[in-house]
Amino acid sequence: xxxxxxxxxxxxxxxxxxxxxxxxxxxxxxxxxxxxxxxxxxxxxxxxxxxxxxxxxxxxxxxxxxxxxxxxxxxxxxxxxxxxxxxxxxxxxxxxxxxxxxxxxxxxxxxxxxxxxxxxxxxxxxxxxxxxxxxxxxxxxxxxxxxxxxxxxxxxxxxxxxxxxxxxxxxxxxxxxxxxxxxxxxxxxxxxxxxxxxxxxxxxxxxxxxxxxxxxxxxxxxxxxxxxxxxxxxxxxxxxxxxxxxxxxxxxxxxxxxxxxxxxxxxxxxxxxxxxxxxxxxxxxxxxxxxxxxxxxxxxxxxxxxxxxxxxxxxxxxxxxxxxxxxxxxxxxxxxxxxxxxxxxxxxxxxxxxxxxxxxxxxxxxxxxxxxxxxxxxxxxxxxxxxxxx
Numbered sequence: 271x272x273x274x275x276x277x278x279x280x281x282x283x284x285x286x287x288x289x290x291x292x293x294x295x296x297x298x299x300x301x302x303x304x305x306x307x308x309x310x311x312x313x314x315x316x317x318x319x320x321x322x323x324x325x326x327x328x329x330x331x332x333x334x335x336x337x338x339x340x341x342x343x344x345x346x347x348x349x350x351x352x353x354x355x356x357x358x359x360x361x362x363x364x365x366x367x368x369x370x371x372x373x374x375x376x377x378x379x380x381x382x383x384x385x386x387x388x389x390x391x392x393x394x395x396x397x398x399x400x401x402x403x404x405x406x407x408x409x410x411x412x413x414x415x416x417x418x419x420x421x422x423x424x425x426x427x428x429x430x431x432x433x434x435x436x437x438x439x440x441x442x443x444x445x446x447x448x449x450x451x452x453x454x455x456x457x458x459x460x461x462x463x464x465x466x467x468x469x470x471x472x473x474x475x476x477x478x479x480x481x482x483x484x485x486x487x488x489x490x491x492x493x494x495x496x497x498x499x500x501x502x503x504x505x506x507x508x509x510x511x512x513x514x515x516x517x518x519x520x521x522x523x524x525x526x527x528x529x530x531x532x533x534x535x536x537x538x539x540x541x542x543x544x545x546x547x548x549x550x551x552x553x554x555x556x557x558x559x560x561x562x563x564x565x566x567x568x569x570x571x572x573x574x575x576x577x578x579x580x581x582x583x584x585x586x587x588x589x590x591x592x593x594x595x596x597x598x599x600x601x602x603x604x605x606x607x608x609x610x611x612x613x614x615x616x617x618x619x620x621x622x623x624x625x626x627x628x629x630x631x632x633x634x635x636x637x638x639x640x641x642x643x644x645x646x647x648x649x650x651x652x653x654x655x656x657x658x659x660x
Contacts, residue, residue: 294594294628294629294630295630298633299630299632299633302592302632302633302634302647303632305644306591306632306644306647307589307590310589310590311585311587311588311589312587313586313587327380328410328448329380329410330380330381330407330408330409330410330411331359331382331410331411331412331413332383332385332390332402332404332409332412332413333345333383333384333413334390334412334413334414334417335384335385335387336386336514336515337386337387337388337389345413346384348413349361353382358380359380359381360375360379360381360382361381361384362375362381362382362383362385363385364389367390372404372405373405375407387420388550391420394421395426396426399446400444402421402445409447410447411447411448412448412450413450414450415442415454415457416456416457416512418445418454418457418512419511419512419513420512423549423551429556430454430556432487432556442454456514458511458512458556459509460483460556463480467480479564481507481561482560482561483558483561484498484499484559484560485556485558486508486555486559487555487556489538492508492534492555492559493538496508496537497530497531497534499522500530500534501530503524504524504561504562505522505523505524505562506522506560507520507562508520508522508537508538508541508558509558509560510541510545510554510555510557511555511557513554517548518540518541518545518548520540520541521537538554538557541554568597568636568639568640569597571598572598573596573597573598573640574596575593575595575631576594576631577590577592578590578592592647594628594631595629595631595640597628597629598627631647632647
């Protein structure tokens, strides 16, 4: 299947010029990764998509990715592995779409559309029976639930109702196209906070501290909630709906120095502008507002730990594997103020380099710097795997 691999490689080269394809994986400890995988099994519930039952095998898979991001490399590698076991699928790239490949394809032909979000969205519609379609061709599976965020911002799918429960995004349940990991938790930061609240005691070794949160369903509500939190002396993190890779995440400090209303309005203006630049619509709402919890630091920079969940059909379970530790771009002071500093913590000489924002989680030096043992990592993996899924 060399021609399929070449198509994916060409897509990566076209969309991530000059980017290294391997910044984290080669540092991961295979021994630690296997330990976490083997110990993190959680029962796999029946998928929640009732419309899928009894349907014919998937004919069209959409595998979107953000243009110009390192995520393109990861997704191309995953798509390549998929094609190694599903060789009947033909790859359709952005270049192929521009040449009319879908119009020329046989309806029963099995296609994998590997394209940037930006290239596929102008071609997307929703059928009356709630299937996604690209140029009128029904899509059976989308390999990213972020597509729903694009649909909602574009007015093609309803946003969550004001006051909706935060376990997931109910509107996703009505979509008949299957979504990989389609719970909605990744779309709505408030839903993530609710998920962490339910499972915080499953990972006592991590010392989880949850912030206080509010939801700004529209701009007026976001302004009011921000002013309330700032009046209490809290620093505030503003996270837009359905964004990824830190896009438009903003901060408000109670020590800003500007009039409070002006500071909030300026941050929301900048957030809307950043969303327009990244996604084509200046619509970050509903915004999730949360107080700042002092983060764990590596080399003076705040960090977040990421785990990946995979299905294990051989044992009817889901398992987790270590991902990476993501660092902020600049160091933070030890105080609650969100200002740059040269403060440093435990150095990671074996794996860290100046400016690197991602470090391998399954690396003994990284775990040591975080103060974690592999048992803590296993507990985190089990809790993550126990979360809501489709």
